[in-house]
């Protein structure tokens with residue numbers, strides 16, 4: 061119960077990694093607001109699972125790439141929870157397209173959700189944390205792609221590299237307010253985002269060949285790290301960091 065009495069908002073908490081994190085925070089004692097964009101039934105079932113753990117929970121709809129949506133759902137989460145101590149910026153999208161074929165619309169869509177969205181939600185939550193004068197923790201779900209290039213993922217990897225610097229900037233400017241900001245950088249985690257790719261033997265074998273531990277992760281592999289970074293006690297000296305959870309993918313230069 062390392063997060064007992066804490067109040068958390070998880071963006072994209074309806075499915076996959078965000079859902080595992082929302083349930084994991086609740087399992088450590090936090091009340092949780094689950095943001096979603098379209099998957100209302102999934103968000104509501106996550107809320108029910110959290111309530112069954114004896115915690116309070118609410119589903120808050122809104123797209124993280126829209127400033128007006130963000131203001132509305134962050135206010136809704138804040139009002140329901142009575143404040144926000146922990147934000148997990150997780151909502152992200154991915155599309156695999158060769159560099160020469162990415163058009164402006166696709167570039168903007170990826171950067172808007174994956175980078176601008178983290179800024180918008182981070183700012184809206186941090187403003188409330190600062191106004192409340194209470195310490196807080198923000199965890200940005202980045203990707204191993206923040207550090208290494210990958211075929212057909214130019215916009216995605218650029219957005220994740222942006223998250224690395226956004227994390228440092230937020231950490232620097234929010235430190236005087238007792239707000240720590242860190243990132244996790246997962247490698248290949250099987251979710252709705254890539255299940256079809258992983259099902260293809262050629263894709264799976266090519267990716268596994270570049271992961272020293274030879275493992276494809278699942279969302280639960282990320283939960284402990286998020287709980288640690290969110291906990292003001294154990295991680296009180298940690299800010300601006302990126303924790304790679306990638307089976308060693310990014311250390312392998314050969």
Ligand SMILES: NC(=O)c1ccc[n+]([C@@H]2O[C@H](COP(=O)([O-])OP(=O)(O)OC[C@H]3O[C@@H](n4cnc5c(N)ncnc54)[C@H](OP(=O)(O)O)[C@@H]3O)[C@@H](O)[C@H]2O)c1
Pocket residue numbers: 071072073074075076077078095096097098099100122123124125150151152153154173177201202203204245246247248249250251252253254
């Ligand atoms: N899977 C991996 O291998 C992997 C590796 C490294 C990093 N990541 C990162 O982990 C995060 C989650 O990925 P995932 O694999 O869990 O993806 P996913 O299975 O596609 O789930 C994405 C979640 O984000 C939500 N979402 C998407 N766009 C949104 C928006 N504009 N506003 C609000 N919610 C939105 C979705 O909700 P709706 O269904 O309601 O749209 C869904 O809950 C992403 O940032 C991704 O880049 C994933």
